[in-house]
Amino acid sequence: MKAARFIQMATVISLATLGGAATASAQSKTFTISWWGYNGEKMNANIIEPFKKICDCNIVFETGNNADRLNKLKLRDGKGVDVIYLSDSFSQQGIEQGMFKEIDQSKIPNLKEIYELGRAPQGKYGPAYTIGRVGLVYDSAKVNPPITSWNDLWRPDLKSAVSLPGITTTAGPMAVIQAGKHAGVDPYADTEKTFKAVEALKSNVVKNYNTGSELVNLISTGEVRVAMAQDFTLASMQAAVKTMTWAKLKEGDIATVNTINISKGSENVDLAYKFIDFILSKDVQQKEAEQGVDAPINTKVQLTPDQAKIWTYGAEQVGSLSLISYSKMNAAKTEWIDQWNEVFGK
Amino acid sequence: MTKLAKWGLPLPATIAVVVLLIIPVALTIATTFGEAKGAFSTYAAFFNSGFRRAVLFRTLEVALITTALSLVIGFVTAYVIAQMPGRLKSIMIIAAVFPLLTGVVVRSFAWLIILGKNGIVNDTLMSIGLITEPLSMLYTEGSVIVAMVYLFVPLMILTLTGVLEGIPRDLTEASASLGAKPIPTFLQVILPLATPGLIVGAVLVFTGSFTSYATPQLLGGEKQMMMGTFLYQRAMVTFDWVGASTVAAIMVVITIAIVSIMSRIARRLNPMAV
Amino acid sequence: MPTRVHPLLGAFAALVFLFLLAPLVIIVGASLSDTTYLTFPPQGLSLRWFANIFQIEAFRRTAITSLQVAFLGTALSLLIGVPAAYALNRYRVELPRWLSTLFVLPILVPEIVFGFSLLKSITIGSGLPVFPSLILGHALLVLPYSVRVVGASLASFDFSIEEAAMSLGCPPLRTFLTVVLPNIQAGVIAAFILAFITSINDVSVSVFLTGPGISTLPIQILAHMEQFFDPTIASVSVLLMLVTVGVMAIIEATLGLTFLTK
Structure with missing residues (x-):
């Protein structure tokens, strides 16, 4: 190992003197x-x-x-x-x-x-x-009645119409938290019931997105009519589909900072x-x-x-938002990712 | 002199691989054996999960199918290109490279337009009355394979055209003039001589598709998760580099095994193949 | 001297090209759309997404870095890769078999693990500045193309020609340059193209090897896409194709396009 380390250093240093001259010192x-x-x-x-x-x-x-x-x-x-x-x-x-x-x-x-x-x-x-906010957006021309609650995500008429943020994105774990609320349990305490609720969403989900641009593409090509999204993507979605609407949820939106x-x-x-x-x-x-x-x-x-x-x-809008507990969420995240993979990976 | 050349010529590249790749990656993978629960605990955990085994098998399947399709498509196309007159040949090679110049996000957008619910294929099929409901073609294993073949056929064409060009034409002509039919000429003359190129292409495509993550994620979604995406989640989302390195080590071992099987088959077809 | 191609084979190749080029039509269309999102067919024609590339300073700066890294990295990999490929074929019987597997390792190890390991043990371990470590990382990433693609061309090279030249008193390096190299030219150029494109598109390794003050174009494009979902990304792809066509046209005017082949 010592010899290897030596060769490694020697090569690196000789190459560094060759190439390093180009970069200015701090x-x-x-x-x-x-x-x-x-x-x-x-x-x-x-x-x-x-x-x-x-x-x-x-x-x-x-x-x-x-x-x-x-x-x-x-x-x-x-x-x-x-x-x-x-x-x-x-x-x-x-x-x-x-x-x-x-x-x-x-x-x-x-x-x-x-x-x-x-x-x-x-x-x-x-x-x-x-x-910013995480909430629901929907195409008001195609989704009737309008979306007014997080629970609407589970509506049977939204079969193959929904996109959620992937579990590995900023907003992904928030979908799990909402599923826990939908099931009436604490998502951090009762993972089983929470993911039963996530599983119940599966037939409504076309594809979950990993980046904002992917979401906008899914909306503009008509693959998706309802999505859980961050507010900064709304303008782009509306440019593509005029009737995309930010839902007024009775439970309120989630804050992100x-x-x-x-x-x-x-x-x-x-x-x-x-x-x-x-x-x-x-x-x-x-x-x-x-x-x-x-x-x-x-x-x-x-x-x-x-x-x-x-x-x-x-003040009014900001006041209506609440932050989630990041420390609790991060502690649960590894477990959630596994469960999420199991649900959507099958 | 010969001895100096024999060992001296590959030396710089060998040192580069050992110093910049093998040692650093070995140090990373070494961390996977340092777990408190025992040296192989992370590996046992991986193989004990039905979901992870399924991801592994799916990745193998997709990579092997992609490799086989790319081999056939690339070989025939390269063969045709190699027969073309000089200028047209160059233009065709350049055209074949174009798909590689597109970024993964726009490329998957293009597939969305072609294969999507309101896409070109569905529209065409509906307008000629073959189907009445749009087919779900996206987010399937098929769409992942199509998108990967799209990316790897150019690589295969580029690798094989050079090889097929190198086959002396008088050899095939001699075979034909001796009365050999096209198919035996192909099987006995062209195929063995092209084997080194085919094997290099197959190795590059297999390793490339086995480790890919952006294409499966965009065109397969979570239902088609592959090893690369799984590794990415571990490394870049949960910052679990021990878990990520475990996945990497498993991938490296499997790829080396498959690559050596491929080389063995190649040597049977042509003993000169590396 | 071209030979005739069976019509069925010709038709198959034509279909392959249709498959390869059809998505590009969509990308070109999307790049011209006068909308703030990707769409096809384009709605309103505009060149503003092309202008956008030139107006954003970060794109210009990182494009130059990317070109430098791709060029130097590819050159370095050919410089060490071609001699290795030559030796592997010339001394095929004497050299150990695992040596050729060794040179596939850089694409066999998942890229982010490679990038992570390189950053951890080389850049941080030795304090190597960002720019040279980017070049080293890219050179290694594309080494498999230099060794294996060139090697595939060498496999069908008849080394007795080289021996003949040397026995007539031609020195080894000159023999290589005047006898061997012209025969494997197509392979070297294919390796260069594949290596260059791989390097210029790379994200996973560059993510780790870039640092304060230095970034590459693909990473900058991803950064742009965190916030904007406009057709700039399509324009970048189209621009790359145009540059390729431009370079080819210059070569055509100077050397003749047959340079790609023998």
């Missing part, structure tokens, strides 16, 4: 942000350029989806990036894996301006910077606090919302009804 003060990577132009104009003036630093991005970036952060033992944007269930996993620093709320004055729900959604860790955390190995902690405070400020949140990037979580943001219609917006 600058003295570089702030690294891990995030998804879409909407780069707006992110740059609204957040990065103004923040550069505040911090007098270089800004570098690591991009990719939640799982990719969290996996890499873990492999590097929490080093390499300063702040990381994640959706709620992934940031909970990062917390459980010890990847983030605890947050000192006094260093983020703008926290006071955001909705209570978003200040510390996952214990002592990072705040939410945007809020995206969080921002300071990584355990951050070497620019003060800057990280400044950055988080900056993206929660009214000015940034206002711009991001007006340009259709993210729904605002700052209570002082003012939107016209037209700007607001694509977002979860306003």
Whole structure:
């Protein structure tokens, strides 16, 4: 093993000297942000350029989806990036894996301006910077009577008409939680009855989706008429099928948030606090919302009804939502994935 | 001199594979034997689950069918291409590569348009009155195989055209001029000489389809889950790298077994085949 | 000298091409649609999704990275792969059999496990910067094409020609370049094409080997698709095809298109 290790190092080092010359060495003060990577132009104009003036630093991005970036952060033992944007269930996993620093709320004055729900959604860790909903959408031209309850998913007239989020997506486990409620049990305690209810859904499900674009394709080609979805996909679905409607559910929708955390190995902690405070400020949140990037979580943001219609917006709407227990959900997730596979895999 | 060349020429590539692949992957797979419940507990757990065994068998079945279909389709097409005059031949090869230039998401969208409930195939069949209700073609083993064959036929064509080109034409002509019928010429001259190419193609297609995950996920859904998707779930959703590595180790062992069986068959057809 | 092809075989090949090209018609159609979602037949014609590719800075930047990585990675893999393929065929009897299996391993190990392991033990273990490790990872990923596809062409090469050249005093390297290489050209080009395309499309390995400041085009496209479901992805595919056709046209004008074959 030692010899192998030696050859390995020798090869790597010789190759590194050959190829490594091309990449510049790190600058003295570089702030690294891990995030998804879409909407780069707006992110740059609204957040990065103004923040550069505040911090007098270089800004570098690591991009990719939640799982990719969290996996890499873990492999590097929490080093390499300063702040990381994640959706709620992934940031909970990062917390459980010890990847983030605890947050000192006094260093983020703008926290006071955001909705209570978003200040510390996952214990002592990072705040939410945007809020969304998971609910049901349906084609009002083809689904009659309209969908008014989570229980409608089980309706016999919706045979081969439904798409659920796959168990491995952000919203997937929420389908399991709703199935538990439908069966009248606690989904975390009574897995058996919960998955009986999931199984009862099977004949209504055409295919479960794994990405937003897959869902939009299923809707636009008419394969699916009813779906459990996140609100940001609605506009695209309506562009494809005008009659797609966000259902008004009597039980209410489920909240989802995206969080921002300071990584355990951050070497620019003060800057990280400044950055988080900056993206929660009214000015940034206002711009991001007006340009259709993210729904605002700052209570002082003012939107016209037209700007607001694509977002979860306003105290009343936000107040009607509830967060799920991420720690409970993540603890159950492995078991749920197996059960879900068994139900839909047969 | 010969000795130096014999061992020296493959050395850089061998070192690269050992250092960059075998050692790192072995270190990862080694973690699967470190479980508290015993060295093979994760493997026992895998094979004790009926669902996981079903996923394994389905993956094997889909990969083998895909390989067989791609072999036949690719071989015949490559044979025809190899007979074409130079310029047309190049154009056909380029055209065959085009499917590989499309991303998996748009490609599966195209299949949605072709095979979907309101798709082209169903519309055509209904309009000529062959069927009255749209057929459910998507999210079946069939749709996964079609989409995979689509992806692997180009690879087979590219691999085999080069090989079939290399077969000296005077050999087939000699065989024909000696009075051999086309079929014996094919079986006794062309097929053995093409065997190295067929085996390389078969190995590339089998390994490629056995480990694929995006195509089965998009065109098969959960009902057609394959090993690649299962591994992906473990690694990227539950961050269970021990579980993922277990699946990977099982996949590697099975693929090596199948690849060596293929090589053995190939050597029977043509002792020169690697 | 082309020989005649049996009409049935010709018809079969024509059907295969129909199968291969029909989905592309849908993709081209979808890329031209003036809608914010993928649809076919296209509704309204627009080139805006093509313009989108050029307007988004991240696409431009990552496309350059992808091209660099694919080119250098493929070149590196051919540089070490072709000599290996040559030796495996030239000294077939003397070299151990497992050696040829060894070179299939990079596509045999599931890609994400390969990428994960490489990141864990090489990049992090040795502190190798992101860009060279991306190139190394891709070179290894496509090595099977370099070794095996070229090897398949070499299998039908008659090595006695090479011996004849060498016995006439031609030095080994020159013999290889002037006698062997022209005979396996189609195989080398096929290997290059397959390797290049595999590298430029790769997601699973790149996911792990990219890092702060460096990303590749397929990963950037996936990032875009987290939020937008528009036909940009179809446009990228069509653009890749157009670039291929363009490159071929240039080759046709300079070298003649028969370069792909002997």
